Amino acid sequence: MNDQMMQNFLLKRASLTPDRPAIYFADQTYTFSDVFDKAFHIAGQLTSLGLKRGQFAGVLLANHADSAFIYLAFQLLGVKAVILNNRLTAHELAWQMEDSDSLFLITEELFTLKSKEMEKSLPNVTIINKEDLFNSPFVEPIVVNEMNLNEVCTVMYTSGTTGFPKGVLQTYGNHMWSAIGSALNLGLTEQDCWLCAVPLFHISGYSILMRSIIYGMKMVILDSFHEKKAIDLIENEKVTIMSVVSTMLTRIEEELGDQRLPEHFRCMLLGGGPAPRGLLEKCMFKLIPVYQTYGMTETSSQIVTLSPEYSISKLGSAGKALFPSQLKIIVSNGKDAKPNEAGEILVKGPNITIGYLNREEETAKRIVDGWLSTGDIGYLDSDGFLFVLDRRSDLIISGGENIYPAEIEGVLVSHPNISDAGVIGMKDEKWGEVPIAFVTIKKDMKEEEMIQYCLEKLAKYKVPKKIYIIDEIPRNAAKKILRRNLRLLLNKNMKR
């Protein structure tokens, strides 16, 4: 009973609906049959290079149809993919390769500088560019016809609050249940087509690939996000669902102007942190069907999503835990929070990671009785809807008052002259910490004006003590603000 065997997802899908479109990339459409043929051929080439079932192997790739084929070849072979974030430095990447005991790295010429650098500290690792892989000989691969849902499919590293990255183990079952939870909430039709303009190396992108295979649904892959391209693809490829983070949605909303998205488009799945209320309101006004979600690498993508019928009445909420999953808020004494009382968000369900690679202690600490401590702060309103306030590490405590940076950032970007904002805490003798902001502006503006604007919208203790105008707010590939980089900036500014 422990084992839950299921046919290899790609094999199954290629057998069920071989002729349906599966992947669209760079003006080319691949059916599920095509995708299987590609992945099978690559599996044979990986076999000739020595990759074997059960191994961990690194993958460092850009957003491209080839990357999807390579990921799926790994699944055919039962090789566990350590999926690397291509924006990291060679130093960070090498660390993850070593931590996961990966002996192979599949990458591409685009990242030659990084891989050359990595090579120096990874003498035992075979590094292969996809360009060479695709010219390698083919050896009939041993395909995993049936796999166990408890088997590890992918590993993705997250930093989290502690600083050192940890490899999050995602099983086939985690991915399957994530896809099921999403379908039970959003529904599923033969017309569905999901636009992937987020990185495939993130769970946000990889989960779209898994849904494509499990649902038998077309996915459109963009090499990188561009608002105009995205709008064109939604129109021309009949995209019905798109995954976005706030900054992407802002750019789409602005690019649209007076335009509307076409009728067939039914869901803008918004993740990657709490969204500014102003943006949600603008989207509502333009009839952009935004579904707020909450999720993380450890939950194999969204775990909390706002049901369609509440998108307006509960604007700003991330919704309720998807059908297979559960959610609760715990206050400092370990008890369940009361409605509207903020505390730590805990989640449970079959989409939750089985743990961190080689980190049993950390796993046991973070996952107790199936409940994952997310470290994030939020509350449930009296109807049980989740409102995410912020990540715990970002929490600014000033004179005993909790300050959530996202709230201040939301206010700043609601000003027509401010395009982006990031807020951090600064040590302060009197208050412990005070909030400090960094902004990018569209039009020249004085600091005093911005502070005055905040004073109108926020309690005085939340108003930034200092606002720096910079060229760009540092964000990671998932568009999350890199607050530690802001902290470095702050230190530099202070020393001057």
Next chain:
Amino acid sequence: MNDQMMQNFLLKRASLTPDRPAIYFADQTYTFSDVFDKAFHIAGQLTSLGLKRGQFAGVLLANHADSAFIYLAFQLLGVKAVILNNRLTAHELAWQMEDSDSLFLITEELFTLKSKEMEKSLPNVTIINKEDLFNSPFVEPIVVNEMNLNEVCTVMYTSGTTGFPKGVLQTYGNHMWSAIGSALNLGLTEQDCWLCAVPLFHISGYSILMRSIIYGMKMVILDSFHEKKAIDLIENEKVTIMSVVSTMLTRIEEELGDQRLPEHFRCMLLGGGPAPRGLLEKCMFKLIPVYQTYGMTETSSQIVTLSPEYSISKLGSAGKALFPSQLKIIVSNGKDAKPNEAGEILVKGPNITIGYLNREEETAKRIVDGWLSTGDIGYLDSDGFLFVLDRRSDLIISGGENIYPAEIEGVLVSHPNISDAGVIGMKDEKWGEVPIAFVTIKKDMKEEEMIQYCLEKLAKYKVPKKIYIIDEIPRNAAKKILRRNLRLLLNKNMKR
């Protein structure tokens, strides 16, 4: 890892979408919130009567919204429902109650004759009519907030080769995966509404109730099938999907005449045995979207279904195993059959029963390495599509009900005057098939007497329509009845 905990399905659904319509019955619509309130109240009344978590308890009910509420109350309490077929005789029902050690029977006044009769042979069983149950005091129930997917939810009896019925154990996980497999094939939209005109005590009906809860979808319950009522409901209640067996579909097709079903209707899910090709062609002509399926109590409803894109090109096929499941054909030497070669159908997947209640030996014989031997005969064409040739060589399917000859033969030879018996199916315009018996007698006896004897022991649909007295029942060396010889005899008799 063995346990897979999930929130109680009804609790979860009532929390996610309380205001969506859930059940429509007799001009009344109940939301999921209403359904929860009803089930919760009944759970409290069942508690006051003494039902407790983990028990098996019988349920003998008609198609009615109340029955759905009672089934769901059982789920809230974690009581395993032994779901009884209300067409069976008191004798057959009492046997199933004893076999499952059920100490409670929830029934209704409609079945008073049967339950009074059952009472005689079940001195320790508390029999409660729903009419009394609904007037019972309420005691705050202990609701199972989280349940294990491996836990048994329902037991449904099927006969089989041995003659004696066996209780098929269906877990919460079995029902969940069955619903998932169906959604991944048929899709799922907010507009979906499933018409249940098949019995709720069958897996065909009960599985619609489970889908309603898991999907958050409205189901329409009909007390009994009537073609005109069904067509009206499809129109007025905006039904999109309906489960049917051939006889029901024939009556709908005939009733329609030159009419068409409305545009919103998208799927006629056809189960209960191979369909006549003529009927499928007539439906194609009238644009009735028929999806042939194959499934059984042991697979918790459909396990093989024809995908929409093949409904015409593979007319007559039951399709391929649903996404979570697998299928193979085995020939007599135990090897996989070649394409187009007929053999026994084996199925595997998370929707397959964990076994037969208290029948470990039979379970071990029927389920090997996760593969269930169905006893049914079929072949896969060169594209891998299943064509079911015959349900278990001897199985008789009459109006969607399975009739096992061995069971009728057992009843016949239990009469002191009858020495041997053989039963086969005869083609019938109305029912598809009806049972016909051949007997050898010890003492002169009239056909009417034998039929009267059967009526006392067997559900009416199982009683042979004709009983022939012959000199010897043809048997092979292993004493197995040669049913094909009986068929020849029948043809001879018919020609006279």
